[in-house]
Amino acid sequence: MKIFVEMAKCENHGQCAISAPNNFELDSDGNLRYQESFGEEDLHDIEDAIDSCPLQAISLDRDPTYA
Amino acid sequence: MAQEPETLHLDISSEYFRMDSEEVRKARSIHWYARTDWGMAVLSYEDSSFLLKHPLLTQGSAKWPAQHGVTEGHFDRWWQKTLLVLEGDEHNRIRRLVNPAFSPRRIQPLHERFRSLANSLIDDWVGVGKTEFASRFAAPYATRILCMILGIDERDWKKIHQLASTIGLGLGITIQENIARIDEAIAELTRYAKFLVRSRRQSPRDDILSTLVETRDTDDGKLSDQELINLIILLIFAGIDTTRNQLALSVEAFSKQPDQWEKLAANPDHYAAKAVEEALRVNPIGRWISREAADTIQHKERTIEKGTTLHLFTLTSATDPAAFDNPDRIDLDAERAPHFAFGGGIHHCLGHFVARADIGIALSAMATRMKDLRVEEGAEWLPDSGNTGANKLPITFSRRF
Numbered sequence: 085m086k087i088f089v090e091m092a093k094c095e096n097h098g099q100c101a102i103s104a105p106n107n108f109e110l111d112s113d114g115n116l117r118y119q120e121s122f123g124e125e126d127l128h129d130i131e132d133a134i135d136s137c138p139l140q141a142i143s144l145d146r147d148p149t150y151a
Numbered sequence: 152m153a154q155e156p157e158t159l160h161l162d163i164s165s166e167y168f169r170m171d172s173e174e175v176r177k178a179r180s181i182h183w184y185a186r187t188d189w190g191m192a193v194l195s196y197e198d199s200s201f202l203l204k205h206p207l208l209t210q211g212s213a214k215w216p217a218q219h220g221v222t223e224g225h226f227d228r229w230w231q232k233t234l235l236v237l238e239g240d241e242h243n244r245i246r247r248l249v250n251p252a253f254s255p256r257r258i259q260p261l262h263e264r265f266r267s268l269a270n271s272l273i274d275d276w277v278g279v280g281k282t283e284f285a286s287r288f289a290a291p292y293a294t295r296i297l298c299m300i301l302g303i304d305e306r307d308w309k310k311i312h313q314l315a316s317t318i319g320l321g322l323g324i325t326i327q328e329n330i331a332r333i334d335e336a337i338a339e340l341t342r343y344a345k346f347l348v349r350s351r352r353q354s355p356r357d358d359i360l361s362t363l364v365e366t367r368d369t370d371d372g373k374l375s376d377q378e379l380i381n382l383i384i385l386l387i388f389a390g391i392d393t394t395r396n397q398l399a400l401s402v403e404a405f406s407k408q409p410d411q412w413e414k415l416a417a418n419p420d421h422y423a424a425k426a427v428e429e430a431l432r433v434n435p436i437g438r439w440i441s442r443e444a445a446d447t448i449q450h451k452e453r454t455i456e457k458g459t460t461l462h463l464f465t466l467t468s469a470t471d472p473a474a475f476d477n478p479d480r481i482d483l484d485a486e487r488a489p490h491f492a493f494g495g496g497i498h499h500c501l502g503h504f505v506a507r508a509d510i511g512i513a514l515s516a517m518a519t520r521m522k523d524l525r526v527e528e529g530a531e532w533l534p535d536s537g538n539t540g541a542n543k544l545p546i547t548f549s550r551r552f
Binding site: 095096097098099102103110114131132135136138139140 | 200201204205206243246247250251254255256257489493495496497499503
């Protein structure tokens with residue numbers, strides 16, 4: 085399972101970085117940086133990040149064959 | 152030596168100031184910002200988008216009561232601890248816990264109740280072809296939705312609306328002369344919020360408040376009782392007047408473009424979401440979003456000194472011809488860049504999914520039942536500010552069914 089962010093939608097509000105700081109961050113220019121892969125222990129925080137994104141730009145790609 | 156750019160001065164404290172004016176359009180065409188007596192006014196889309204989310208530009212409202220002579224009391228103590236003004240770790244910890252309760256997934260099951268409420272309010276006056284929209288639709292609709300979310304008895308809506316309006320005086324420049332009433336309203340809402348938290352803890356229901364109470368319990372006390380109470384008061388403070396006024400502003404905007412109203416009426420499921428975004432873009436309740444420089448920053452040719460206040464003009468940036476085609480017109484078929492009516496960055500509006508859903512449902516219900524929408528004489532508008540809207544909005548229309 086991988087994190088997928090539609091970067092064309094992302095507005096860099098940074099709510100994901102509040103919900104799941106291990107997986108998302110804003111760099112010094114305020115642009116989103118994230119890791120696609122993650123540990124199982126972060127899943128709950130990532131689901132919160134998906135819920136919280138104002139643009140609803142984040143999803144979990146559950147089947148890598150469709151990536 | 153670089154020539155200083157010419158910038159215009161806008162008198163934003165005047166009651167005659169209008170953001171939708173040739174004066175502001177001219178200022179925007181000259182430069183990305185204008186000067187005001189209250190700091191910089193950021194006008195362009197590109198610069199608003201960047202500065203809105205700048206980590207060194209903070210929300211800056213913590214000092215508001217003190218700047219107007221209020222340094223203690225229930226309102227001030229509550230204000231200093233609201234999500235709206237908190238920054239850093241304390242803000243992020245609370246925001247992280249409350250965000251999921253306001254997600255589209257949690258709001259979806261309420262849509263049918265929003266629709267029933269909209270239709271029952273319209274039923275009351277649709278037969279006579281006219282109404283006073285602010286009091287006969289916008290106020291009860293916005294307040295009763297907030298009641299649904301918190302699980303407050305909807306029959307108490309008038310009382311809740313009254314308390315919300317009283318606390319809202321805390322944002323006015325007359326805060327000091329009203330502070331006794333405002334403090335009393337905070338005290339009353341605190342008692343009410345305590346009761347709500349206690350009752351949800353004893354018997355959870357299917358409402359957002361129960362979700363929030365549960366968040367506190369399962370996350371080992373991370374959201375304290377006091378934080379929950381502060382949040383309930385914030386939701387009442389920030390969730391009622393905003394939606395009420397945005398409904399009136401949306402109706403006003405669509406009354407000027409009957410072709411787009413007809414488009415919405417013909418296919419509400421397809422166009423409702425776009426109708427909300429276009430109304431927020433051309434006629435937003437928050438005419439500006441405020442920021443304060445926590446440190447000195449450089450943006451383009453301008454050094455923004457620490458402590459500088461910035462007003463990011465939402466209507467102006469969202470109708471910037473550099474970013475939007477035919478920008479002043481609602482166009483439900485256009486693909487538009489996002490507007491900033493809900494602010495942005497870490498302080499992005501918490502309840503925006505609720506607002507987007509309930510305004511879309513209200514506009515759809517109205518469009519399918521009413522045509523030839525007109526705003527009549529006697530409308531009473533608040534001045535353009537961080538919080539504008541209509542105290543009175545007489546409308547007429549023809550009934551479809």
